[in-house]
Amino acid sequence: MESVKMARLVFNRLFETCCLWQKELPFHRRPQPYYETSIHAIKNMRRKMEDKHIIIPDFNTLFNIQDQEEQAFFAVFDGHGGVDAAIYAANHLHVNLFHQESFSQDPSEALCRAFKLTDERFVKKASREHLRCGTTGVVTFLRGRTLYVAWLGDSQVILVRRGQVVELMKPHKPDREDEKQRIEALGGCVIWFGTWRVNGSLSVSRAIGDSEHKPYICGDADHGVFPLDGSEDYLILACDGFWDTVSPDEAVRVVSDHLQENTGDTTMVAHKLVASARDAGSSDNITVIVVFLRDPRSPLPTSTEDEEEGVVEEQVEEEEVAEVEEEQKEEEEEEDEAMRVERDGGEGGSAADVGGKSRGGWPLQQCSAPADLAYEDRTDSFTDRTSLSLVGPSLESHISLIRGSRKPFFTFSPNLFTTSHNYQGGRPLRRRSCIPFQEPGIFSFTDPLWPQTTMLLDQAVRRNHRRGYVSRRWGRRWPSRSKELLGLIPSGHMQCYSPWRPGVAVPRLPYDATI
Numbered sequence: 392m393e394s395v396k397m398a399r400l401v402f403n404r405l406f407e408t409c410c411l412w413q414k415e416l417p418f419h420r421r422p423q424p425y426y427e428t429s430i431h432a433i434k435n436m437r438r439k440m441e442d443k444h445i446i447i448p449d450f451n452t453l454f455n456i457q458d459q460e461e462q463a464f465f466a467v468f469d470g471h472g473g474v475d476a477a478i479y480a481a482n483h484l485h486v487n488l489f490h491q492e493s494f495s496q497d498p499s500e501a502l503c504r505a506f507k508l509t510d511e512r513f514v515k516k517a518s519r520e521h522l523r524c525g526t527t528g529v530v531t532f533l534r535g536r537t538l539y540v541a542w543l544g545d546s547q548v549i550l551v552r553r554g555q556v557v558e559l560m561k562p563h564k565p566d567r568e569d570e571k572q573r574i575e576a577l578g579g580c581v582i583w584f585g586t587w588r589v590n591g592s593l594s595v596s597r598a599i600g601d602s603e604h605k606p607y608i609c610g611d612a613d614h615g616v617f618p619l620d621g622s623e624d625y626l627i628l629a630c631d632g633f634w635d636t637v638s639p640d641e642a643v644r645v646v647s648d649h650l651q652e653n654t655g656d657t658t659m660v661a662h663k664l665v666a667s668a669r670d671a672g673s674s675d676n677i678t679v680i681v682v683f684l685r686d687p688r689s690p691l692p693t694s695t696e697d698e699e700e701g702v703v704e705e706q707v708e709e710e711e712v713a714e715v716e717e718e719q720k721e722e723e724e725e726e727d728e729a730m731r732v733e734r735d736g737g738e739g740g741s742a743a744d745v746g747g748k749s750r751g752g753w754p755l756q757q758c759s760a761p762a763d764l765a766y767e768d769r770t771d772s773f774t775d776r777t778s779l780s781l782v783g784p785s786l787e788s789h790i791s792l793i794r795g796s797r798k799p800f801f802t803f804s805p806n807l808f809t810t811s812h813n814y815q816g817g818r819p820l821r822r823r824s825c826i827p828f829q830e831p832g833i834f835s836f837t838d839p840l841w842p843q844t845t846m847l848l849d850q851a852v853r854r855n856h857r858r859g860y861v862s863r864r865w866g867r868r869w870p871s872r873s874k875e876l877l878g879l880i881p882s883g884h885m886q887c888y889s890p891w892r893p894g895v896a897v898p899r900l901p902y903d904a905t906i
Contacts, residue, residue: 425685426463426533431661432678435632435669441470442630442678443477443526447485450532454489460535464488466528467678469546469630471593473524476600479513480526488532498532499614502541506530510599510610517602525593525600525608529560529628531682536621541614544595545631549639550617551624553691554647556639559615562631563597565589570596579607619684622691626682632675633668641667646681655688657681 434440450462470477491501527544545562
C-alpha cells in the first residue's frame with residue numbers, strides 16, 4: 392500500500408466520524424462487566440517465542456454489535472515449528488467467529504466452525520508459502536452470564552469458583568484413548584519418543600496447520616458451555632509450557648497467596664504464575680492470562696437464603712464462643728489476683744506498669760523481641776518472640792555487691808525480678824531490654840517455673856548463711872558463674888574474680904584513674 396493514500400484515507404474517515412459525533416453521539420452502551428486481566432509471556436529457554444495471545448474484553452464495540460449482550464473474547468495460541476500459524480490464528484480466529492451464521496444463536500457451533508475455517512485457510516497459505524508449522528489454541532468466549540470454551544491441542548483453561556478448580560476441558564494429547572483410536576483408524580500410529588507422539592513427530596493430536604501431518608493432526612475443535620452464577624473468581628488460560636509443570640491446584644494456591652499478600656492487587660498475578668512454572672523446571676515458551684470475573688477485593692455475593700442462614704449461625708456461634716472465653720478469662724484473672732494478694736501479704740499490686748497498662752502490675756500486651764539485632768552479647772531475649780501474658784507474678788531480686796566486700800547481699804520480694812549491680816571502681820553494665828520503655832536493670836521472665844526456682848534458690852542461700860558456707864569461694868563464684876548459668880546476666884560481663892587462686896600467680900596491674 393502507498394503510505395500517503397493510506398494516511399489520507401484514515402484522516403478523512405476520522406474527520407467524517409467526528410462530524411457525525413458532533414451532531415449526535417453514538418449509542419451509549421451499558422456498563423461492561425468486570426473483566427480485569429493479568430497477562431505475562433516469556434520466551435524462556437527456547438530460541439524463539441512462538442506463543443501468541445489475544446484479549447478482546449469488549450467484543451461488541453470491535454464489531455459494532457448492538458443487539459447482543461456484553462461479550463468478551465480471550466485466547467492463547469501455542470505455535471510449534473514456527474510462529475506463523477500462531478500469528479495467523481490470533482489475527483483471524485475472532486474475525487471468522489463473528490462472520491459465522493450461527494454466531495448469534497449458537498456461539499459454540501460458531502467457535503468450532505471458526506477453528507475449522509482458520510485451519511483450512513492457513514493450510515492453503517502454508518502450501519503457497521511453503522510453511523511447515525502449526526499451533527494449538529484455547530478460546531474462552533463470554534456472552535452475558537454464559538461461558539463458551541473451544542480448544543485444539545494441549546493449551547488449557549481452568550475456571551476457579553469460590554477458590555475451587557472447575558474442570559472445563561481435556562487437552563488433545565496422543566495418549567488419550569479416544570485420540571489414539573482416531574489416529575490409528577486413519578492409518579497413523581502413536582509411539583513413545585520421550586513422550587507420546589503422533590507418527591513419532593508431534594506431541595499433540597489436534598492443531599491448526601501442520602499440513603504435512605493431515606489428517607492425523609486434525610483441525611476439529613472441541614467445545615463446552617458453562618453457565619455462570621456470579622460466584623466465579625477467575626479464569627486461567629495458559630499454554631502447555633505452564634500446565635506441564637504446574638497443576639491447577641498449585642496455580643490456584645499461587646494466585647490466592649499473591650492476592651492475600653498484595654491486598655487484592657491483580658497486577659502481577661500472571662508474573663507470579665509464570666515464575667512458578669519456570670522455577671518448577673519448564674523450559675518451553677510460557678504464556679498465562681488470568682481473567683478476573685469479579686473484583687477480588689470485594690466479598691463473594693451470597694445469593695441464596697441457605698448461605699445467609701449459615702452466615703448468621705456462624706456469627707451466633709462465634710459470639711457464644713467469645714462469651715465463654717471472656718468468662719474463662721475473668722475467672723483466671725480473679726484467681727491470679729487472689730494468688731497475688733496472698734503472696735504479697737494482702738497488699739495491692741506495687742509493681743510498676745511496664746510498657747503499658749497492667750492489672751496488678753502484670754503487663755498485658757505482647758512484645759516482639761527478635762534475637763538477631765546485631766547485638767553480639769544479647770541475652771535478654773530468650774526466644775525470637777517474647778509474650779508478656781498473665782502467667783503469675785515474677786519475683787523481684789535485688790542483688791548488689793557492697794563496695795569493698797566480696798560477700799553478696801540478697802533480698803527477695805514477690806514483685807518484678809529486678810537486678811541491680813554496683814561495681815567496685817568500675818562502670819555500670821549497659822543493658823538492653825526486650826520490653827519497650829523499660830528501665831535499665833529490669834529483666835522480666837514469663838516462664839511459669841521461675842517463681843518456684845527462685846524460691847528454692849532463696850531457701851538454699853538462707854541455709855548456707857545459717858551454716859556459714861558463704862565463704863570467699865562462694866562469693867567468687869556466685870556473682871558470675873551461677874548467675875550466668877541461670878541466665879540472669881549476659882555471659883562474660885559480670886564476672887567478679889578473686890585475686891587468690893591456689894597455685895596460680897595473678898599479675899597486678901597499676902590502677903589507672905582515667906579508665
